[in-house]
Amino acid sequence: MAPTDKKDQKVSLHTVERLSVYRRKLEELSADEVEYIHSHQLAALVGVTPAQLRRDLASFGSYGNIARGYGVKQMSRTISQIIGTDSMQNVGLVGVGDLGRALLSYRGFEERGFHIAAAFDVDPDKVGRVFAGRRCYSLDKLETALVDLQIRILVLAARPEGLQEIVDRGVAAGIRSFLNFVPKTLTVPEGCFVEHIDISAKLEKLSFLSRQQNDRTEVAE
């Protein structure tokens, strides 16, 4: 079946990951007041082949100008539209412990089009309170609040114990995407996605590397 318009195109997750990298570099270039860039230059800066970069961009109809190259700001905007970070969507946060509160105060979510519309916790001392402008609901109200606030993404920052059950309830209530900050393996049905930000694993890797270096032991890549 031939694609009829851009929205109907099959886009691979790997393409999205690369687009995200291109956009980051374009923002850096824009901050450095670079207005135009040729595809081979941008490809070299982000470490992909020029052919790969042109394929990724051409599939969305973003053709550059042969003489001057791509317009840096325009291309960055186009990528935002493709990724969908140019407008806000509501997300829910599960767990208002120290990590959860840290995430509530982190502006990066809003900058990328995510508004934490509600927080959930089991602790009766937290339920009903407002943290960084967001109301904390009892976890019992999860399903109701998700529907009321049109939340389709859950950010997970709760304790590992019982987290799978919360995910299962989210899935049953129509959540398809999870951003998991908890060092815990989760399973979701096909068609659902869990993105894992595993700070502990990164720390463990750095710890190992740093100690190996202090011991002057050779580290294999």
Place this chain on the structure above:
Amino acid sequence: MAPTDKKDQKVSLHTVERLSVYRRKLEELSADEVEYIHSHQLAALVGVTPAQLRRDLASFGSYGNIARGYGVKQMSRTISQIIGTDSMQNVGLVGVGDLGRALLSYRGFEERGFHIAAAFDVDPDKVGRVFAGRRCYSLDKLETALVDLQIRILVLAARPEGLQEIVDRGVAAGIRSFLNFVPKTLTVPEGCFVEHIDISAKLEKLSFLSRQQNDRTEVAE
């Protein structure tokens, strides 16, 4: 050259990443009061082949008991010792903005053997103040404080502008490992490591996936 003891072994980064995953699963099992596990069971739980798991563990001399399997707690402790998270090391934090303050209040660092011993910022309003028990130094004092506090790892949570110069100064002062939370590409000389925790990129991927699903458009894996 043959390895003479454990410390002299060449350990690959991929092994460390897998060890980190094994340890996480072992902690979960321990929380569920599982005392022993057979290697093929653990391998299935973490999604590696039994042969791979046995190779990873055997290289450190961690042999299981044939009848009962591996002791869950003992194996978890052994992996901690190998990774080096069983004792504390000092790290420095660059940037005391909202992300930096969030990291200062995040207990996960201490739990993984990292003590944020000092924070650095350029803002005169922040310099000299104490945030979550840690003194904020002027970035001008970076080199001196790194030596005084025996810091070998820097956590980066500053603005992208000027970050590369801070990294260069860190490298010149003997820092070999960086944990970068800033959406910015950094370059370091050979023998130095940058681990990137890119929350923005994860958010962009989720944003795209979630919108595709709302549009009922097919997403290719």
